[in-house]
Amino acid sequence: xxxxxxxxQHGQTYHGLGKHPRKTLLERLCRASAQKIxxxxxxxxxxxxxxxxxxxxxxxxxxxPFERGNK
Numbered sequence: 001x002x003x004x005x006x007x008x009q010h011g012q013t014y015h016g017l018g019k020h021p022r023k024t025l026l027e028r029l030c031r032a033s034a035q036k037i038x039x040x041x042x043x044x045x046x047x048x049x050x051x052x053x054x055x056x057x058x059x060x061x062x063x064x065p066f067e068r069g070n071k
Contacts, residue, residue, distance in 0.1 A: 006050065006058040014058065021060055022051055029053050 004021045006014040017024045022034055037050040037057060050059040 003063040004060055005063050006060050008056040008058045010056075012056075017060070025051060025053055025058060029056070 034051040
């Protein structure tokens, strides 16, 4: 399962966004449209990193379980 979360510019978190984070965020925020956020990487490429929805700049992150083996 894809576990995606978002964090807006105010520090509000949006957990469990699933496989389609844009659709889920639009439903949760009762909005109809979203614009993509892009960031430039050091190697010169540009990547899509989140959405602007209703004045909120929401960066998306992939969440993976933390596991530590026994010593």
